[in-house]
Amino acid sequence: MNPTSTPQEPSFRDSVDLMFERAAALMDLPQGLREKIRICNATYTVRFGVRLRGEIHTFTGYRSVHSEHREPVKGGIRFAPAVDQDEVEALAALMTYKCALVEVPFGGSKGGLAIDPRQWDEDELERITRRFAYELIKRDLINPSQNVPAPDMGTGEREMAWIADQYRRMHTTDINADACVTGKPRSRGGISGRVEATGRGVQYSTQCFFREARDVEEAGLSQGLGGKRVVIQGLGNVGYHAAKFLSEEDGCRIVGIGERDGAIFREDGFSIEEVRAHLIETGGVKGFPGAAYVENGALALEADCDILIPAALEGVVTHANADKVKARLIVEAANGPLTAAADDMLRKKGVAIIPDMYANAGGVTVSYFEWVKNLSHIRFGRMQRRREEANSAMLIKSLEQMTGQAFPAELTERFLSGSSEIDLVRSGLDDTMRGAYGDMRELWRRREDVPDLRTAAYMIAIGRVADSYASLGI
Ligand code: GLU
Secondary structure (H helix, E strand, O other): OOOOOOOOOOOHHHHHHHHHHHHHOOOOOOHHHHHHHHOOOEEEEEEEEEEEOOEEEEEEEEEEEEEOOOOOEEOOEEEEOOOOHHHHHHHHHHHHHHHHHOOOOOEEEEEEEEOOHHHOOHHHHHHHHHHHHHHHHOOOOOEOOOEEOOEOOOOOHHHHHHHHHHHHHHOOOOOOHHHHOOOOOHHHOOOOOOOOHHHHHHHHHHHHHHHOHHHHHHOOOOOOOOOOEEEEEOOOHHHHHHHHHHHHOOOOEEEEEEEOOEEEEOOOOOOHHHHHHHHHHHOOOOOOOOOEEEOOHHHHHHOOOOEEEEOOOOOOEOOOOHHHOOOOEEEOOOOOOEOHHHHHHHHHOOOEEEOHHHHOOHHHHHHHHHHHHHHHOOOOOOOOHHHHHHHHHHHHHHHHHHHOOOOOHHHHHHHHOOOOHHHHHHHHHHHHHHHHHHHHHHHHHHOOOOOOHHHHHHHHHHHHHHHHHHHHOO
């Protein structure tokens, strides 16, 4: 047991392992293989100094490789003060299972730097990031064919651009250098739709749940996503995009938002753009006009709503507050927001949970598309788009000639336009999310001993990793 675990409350890493074991117990796997899949292969710790503000500051960073059954291994790099080896290893394990579940052909990895990025200015952060990247690149822990990082908490396009540039400086003749990291800005080899991808995936996964009348009914919800009352905890990149799409496109009402400085509530729903603008301007949600405010942001988790979307840190719903959760559906946009203890309690209460390894897999799915784009050196849709348009135009003309009637004007433009990169990315992501929901659900409904979607997700992921070890002769 991990030293930070208590009998009541397992640590994040123990929670992931417990969930793994619960699923593995329902499978027919040799003990040795089960152990091989569960354990983390290696974690590299680096301590490096950077001269800043007239003195040397020492930073500690990690890159953990959980499983190399497929390469490259994949997973974000997080910048946060509480980053430590256990956290990075738990997150790397989740990456392995996540990739396997959504059929993204990567092993699992994760990196972290123990730093509060808000304490440093942009120049300083660039020097720190480049130095960290240098340490990882020289050990092939960043490499297009071996280990490909991406954004995570506290990092984004800017940091990925620095990392890619650092790699290029150290591998000047590598034609695939762009593929060493994903989540880059569009102008530096990134792909349209990567920034919104995790939030978009949360939206698609929620839509998948609501397409299944029985799942909705058993959770005690009325049919249809439109009008559902949603609470979001954490309005960072993932929470913001999920809330934006669910409210603007699916007709959900965002009735509560939890942030670092407190939580705000409004029964008739928030405009996410307005809250986001307030957050950027003031640094918090406090003082947002026309909203009820409480200082304890964690109270958002206990608010009255239909759907709760924890989109910030791991371990926010524990045995201490799980009983107070009122939502009938929890969509885990963050990694590991529920401890294993909370997960048990909520399942017994009949709360439906769309598990993290599925709900937040949109990010790595679109990362995969970006990596493929970088290796193929061509933007998606570049070859087909105009050809598709010409074909559609010809079809319209033929229909008009055959029927003697004009094609409906309001449909012409939509029908005529060929697929752009963002259309293809969204289509690929939607297809991925639908496919994975179908796989999880089929197993969950077929076997009575599979209690929930999370267990089904783990079983599918473990089965796929086991299959690839078998084909490697391990
Ligand atoms: N950090 C994201 C995650 O936890 C994305 C990882 C990636 O794109 O490689 O899934």
